[in-house]
Amino acid sequence: MLSGLSAFPLTPVGDGGVDEKAFAKLMERLVSAKVDSIGVLGSTGSYAYLRREERARVAKLAVEHANGIPVMIGIGAISTRDVLELAKDAQKCGASAVLLAPVSYQKLTAGEVYGLYESVCKTLSIPLCVYDNPGTTHFEFSDDLHARIAQLPNVKSIKIPGVPPALADARSRVDRLREKIPSDVSIGVSGDAFAATGLNAGCDAWYSVIGGLLPDTCLAISRAAQAGNADEATQLSARLEPLWALFRQHGSLRVVSAIAEELGLVSAQNLPLPVRALRYEDRVLVRRTVSDLELTT
Amino acid sequence: MLSGLSAFPLTPVGDGGVDEKAFAKLMERLVSAKVDSIGVLGSTGSYAYLRREERARVAKLAVEHANGIPVMIGIGAISTRDVLELAKDAQKCGASAVLLAPVSYQKLTAGEVYGLYESVCKTLSIPLCVYDNPGTTHFEFSDDLHARIAQLPNVKSIKIPGVPPALADARSRVDRLREKIPSDVSIGVSGDAFAATGLNAGCDAWYSVIGGLLPDTCLAISRAAQAGNADEATQLSARLEPLWALFRQHGSLRVVSAIAEELGLVSAQNLPLPVRALRYEDRVLVRRTVSDLELTT
Numbered sequence: 001m002l003s004g005l006s007a008f009p010l011t012p013v014g015d016g017g018v019d020e021k022a023f024a025k026l027m028e029r030l031v032s033a034k035v036d037s038i039g040v041l042g043s044t045g046s047y048a049y050l051r052r053e054e055r056a057r058v059a060k061l062a063v064e065h066a067n068g069i070p071v072m073i074g075i076g077a078i079s080t081r082d083v084l085e086l087a088k089d090a091q092k093c094g095a096s097a098v099l100l101a102p103v104s105y106q107k108l109t110a111g112e113v114y115g116l117y118e119s120v121c122k123t124l125s126i127p128l129c130v131y132d133n134p135g136t137t138h139f140e141f142s143d144d145l146h147a148r149i150a151q152l153p154n155v156k157s158i159k160i161p162g163v164p165p166a167l168a169d170a171r172s173r174v175d176r177l178r179e180k181i182p183s184d185v186s187i188g189v190s191g192d193a194f195a196a197t198g199l200n201a202g203c204d205a206w207y208s209v210i211g212g213l214l215p216d217t218c219l220a221i222s223r224a225a226q227a228g229n230a231d232e233a234t235q236l237s238a239r240l241e242p243l244w245a246l247f248r249q250h251g252s253l254r255v256v257s258a259i260a261e262e263l264g265l266v267s268a269q270n271l272p273l274p275v276r277a278l279r280y281e282d283r284v285l286v287r288r289t290v291s292d293l294e295l296t297t
Numbered sequence: 298m299l300s301g302l303s304a305f306p307l308t309p310v311g312d313g314g315v316d317e318k319a320f321a322k323l324m325e326r327l328v329s330a331k332v333d334s335i336g337v338l339g340s341t342g343s344y345a346y347l348r349r350e351e352r353a354r355v356a357k358l359a360v361e362h363a364n365g366i367p368v369m370i371g372i373g374a375i376s377t378r379d380v381l382e383l384a385k386d387a388q389k390c391g392a393s394a395v396l397l398a399p400v401s402y403q404k405l406t407a408g409e410v411y412g413l414y415e416s417v418c419k420t421l422s423i424p425l426c427v428y429d430n431p432g433t434t435h436f437e438f439s440d441d442l443h444a445r446i447a448q449l450p451n452v453k454s455i456k457i458p459g460v461p462p463a464l465a466d467a468r469s470r471v472d473r474l475r476e477k478i479p480s481d482v483s484i485g486v487s488g489d490a491f492a493a494t495g496l497n498a499g500c501d502a503w504y505s506v507i508g509g510l511l512p513d514t515c516l517a518i519s520r521a522a523q524a525g526n527a528d529e530a531t532q533l534s535a536r537l538e539p540l541w542a543l544f545r546q547h548g549s550l551r552v553v554s555a556i557a558e559e560l561g562l563v564s565a566q567n568l569p570l571p572v573r574a575l576r577y578e579d580r581v582l583v584r585r586t587v588s589d590l591e592l593t594t
Contacts, residue, residue: 043402043403048375048376048402048403049375049376049402050376078345078346078375079345079346079347079569079570079571080569080570080571081569081570102571103402105340105345105346105400105433106340106345106433106548106550106572107432107433107548108571108572109573111573111576112571112572112573113571115570115571115573116570116571119570135404136402136403136404138435251403251404253403272376272377272378273376273377273378273412273413273416274376274377274399274405274409274410274412274413275403275405275409276406276408276409276412279408
């Protein structure tokens with residue numbers, strides 16, 4: 001299930017909480033485009049800023065609008081107690097899978113992170129994707145820890161933070177991890193700029209930020225790579241370099257939020273404070289990039 | 298108010314939530330020792346793992362048990378909305394000050410962090426201490442940002458993460474910050490191993506982890522430094538080097554938790570999952586250190 005293009009939509013958040021109408025519109029774009037799965041309440045979905053009730057509500061809305069496309073729900077939180085409640089809520093809402101990052105405040109040990117996944121797997125009846133994102137969790141997985149966690153029942157995918165830029169290096173990175181994990185655990189690449197390389201290097205899935213907003217653009221890259229047209233996938237991705245540059249400069253969340261506003265899909269205030277929208281001068285460049293690259297679907 | 302020894306007690310957390318009896322016992326030790334202020338729900342107080350109601354309850358208990366000693370309450374959270382609610386709760390509970398770290402999930406910009414402090418200060422009628430702790434927040438303050446934030450009404454102290462080990466370097470670090478901030482904003486050192494150097498270098502306060510458990514030990518260091526007996530403060534701190542080594546290895550929270558258990562003040566499970574107690578082999582060394590250094594009060 002956790003293969004192909006997994007699209008991660010924004011959860012637009014305004015003064016009054018989640019903008020459910022805007023969220024539903026974003027979901028509909030993904031359903032029309034026929035992405036392979038939808039990753040709701042990922043980092044792009046601002047899960048870490050929302051309350052339990054809001055997260056349950058967004059999960060429910062997502063499943064209702066998904067038209068049968070599998071929905072994976074982010075259940076990360078700083079405390080294990082909260083993660084367990086969120087896992088229960090996600091299952092009750094009809095999620096097809098859950099996504100779990102070791103969100104941390106105190107720096108965690110490998111044993112503590114293993115313990116977290118072990119506790120959650122005991123309560124799950126659906127697949128879990130391990131979310132390896134040192135940029136937000138500040139926890140670095142070793143491949144040995146991935147291997148141990150991947151043995152747990154329910155663990156069916158690993159979302160890795162990126163791959164080296166050269167294809168050969170990317171291939172050996174993916175192979176090295178693949179050797180250590182059961183064959184039914186898929187590997188998905190994130191860091192959108194690395195996606196074509198990751199897929200060409202043998203990743204099964206692309207867990208995509210921009211895919212949550214521009215699914216057709218990303219499906220073209222995914223389908224090319226899946227069909228073995230590595231060069232085409234690479235070229236389609238290279239064409240988006242001005243977008244990747246913006247991601248590197250401002251973080252993908254703020255850029256995707258600005259593009260969504262540019263496309264009239266969300267209101268001006270759509271990010272959860274303290275995170276703020278890009279400033280005027282940065283938005284000008286986003287607008288130009290959207291127009292130059294014809295980023296619409 | 299925010300000067301001298303500010304002692305940060307643990308908030309013992311078991312399966313059933315906060316262990317209020319154990320917390321009250323920890324508070325009583327600080328009151329008997331007559332510390333200068335008490336920092337409740339700091340990192341050592343596991344604020345990031347507790348729910349709003351639990352945090353309000355701990356804040357209330359702390360003020361009730363403080364016997365007039367000023368209580369500073371940690372109000373950090375990932376979302377600004379939660380921080381504002383926690384600020385309101387802390388004031389309602391009778392806190393003398395609040396402590397705010399820019400807790401982050403998405404990497405924050407300087408402008409976003411300024412915006413957080415600005416929003417909170419608009420709602421406060423008590424002093425705020427800026428909590429600069431890159432180890433847990435992963436945000437690095439520049440001195441220019443400290444200077445801007447220190448101009449906000451209510452900002453009355455900055456809790457810095459440590460000082461360089463050499464006294465002259467520590468002095469220039471403290472002086473450099475002092476030059477940029479209003480004269481009524483105090484500077485407090487944290488990182489207990491650096492405290493004697495920090496106080497000798499002109500810090501006004503020591504925001505202390507171990508002071509929350511062993512107040513007499515820490516008051517001896519503080520009082521020596523405050524009386525100008527720099528060498529005595531340095532020697533008293535140097536004597537505790539085996540303790541600082543444990544802090545470096547395991548993080549101060551896990552070590553203080555183990556010592557508190559060793560002293561019979563908290564139960565075996567007192568840390569919020571996913572954080573776990575030290576393993577048996579590490580606890581043996583903690584026990585030996587407690588006994589060798591006669592760490593009791």
